[in-house]
Amino acid sequence: MAVRQGLLAVLSDGPQHGYRIKTRFESITGGVWKLNIGQVYTTLDRLERDGMVKTKEASDSKLYSLTPAGKSELAKWWEPDATSETPPRDELVLKILSALSLGTDQALKVVAAHRTALTLLLQQRRAQMNASDKDMSLATRVVNDSLLMRAESDLRWLDTCESRLLAERAEQKESAR
Amino acid sequence: MAVRQGLLAVLSDGPQHGYRIKTRFESITGGVWKLNIGQVYTTLDRLERDGMVKTKEASDSKLYSLTPAGKSELAKWWEPDATSETPPRDELVLKILSALSLGTDQALKVVAAHRTALTLLLQQRRAQMNASDKDMSLATRVVNDSLLMRAESDLRWLDTCESRLLAERAEQKESAR
DNA sequence: CACCGCATGTAACGTGTTACATGATTCA
């Protein structure tokens, strides 16, 4: 749920045709996040249907541009979501919590497995960042920062989660005595 | 993309009927993540279609239970995704990077706005956690940990992102002289 | 010539999500 607005954002740079929108979208993320070209056109169709973009037929290509409504949707997207209601479901959290319904031990196993995998992933990413170093665009650097920090955050969470689970298990044994 | 496996996980506790599955799903997340009851049934239909669950008609309710295939899908879901391919798109990152196509200043504005909003959110969540304190279930605690750490991580990323943007802008002014 | 990049699309499917409809039971 970000393709839509991402395409609008590309268009805020001026009218473009579909193929160009795709390549520009990919380049603003440093090439990390790709788009299937088909999705670009279906999304653009939906945006046109919703009055967010308008098209202008050119000789052998089609120019898309933002409508006022499109600009407004884009501006709204760039604003923080004050109405933060229910935060989106987090798959990792859900995995651990659902494993808990089979018992603390199962949950701890899932935690351990994910920690191992994440630690590895983190090392790889760190190595990759050090290897590339200077020849990275701003976009690439920023995306990599995010991937790294996300992994670190998940790892920290797994650790505190584990201690909570261990405490819980200790309590269970306590009351079972 | 976690409802499917979440429902399977609930069923790993033994056969249940749809309504019960819904309430159990919600309770394993401490009530933070709700499900529309309709979605439970459509998802269960799809799971049955795919041979992951089987049903048994009872007097006035319908019992769902895991098939071997369902157990296997669940077990696979609990394993870490070694094939980490392209990481999922991150909406916050996309917002900032796409704003960058309108210039460093626009990106910095979006960063600042989100930092303000996130800081506030973080304070609220911290206050909420301190207020509740002891009467929280393990699930609630674990989910809250995750929400907190996620917010903290996003904030940290916004900060480093900002310094990168400031450096970029300084360079631009440098070369414009 | 054959391949690659540019360019536009369609059909189909999966998942998530909501709104709506229906009925039984329980309990204040």
Place this chain on the structure above:
DNA sequence: TGAATCATGTAACACGTTACATGCGGTG
């Protein structure tokens, strides 16, 4: 009696995603 909870579902839609088809133009 009327509201809440238990219980089952359908219809419709949004978005993401992929596979596939088509055509043009340049270049090795």
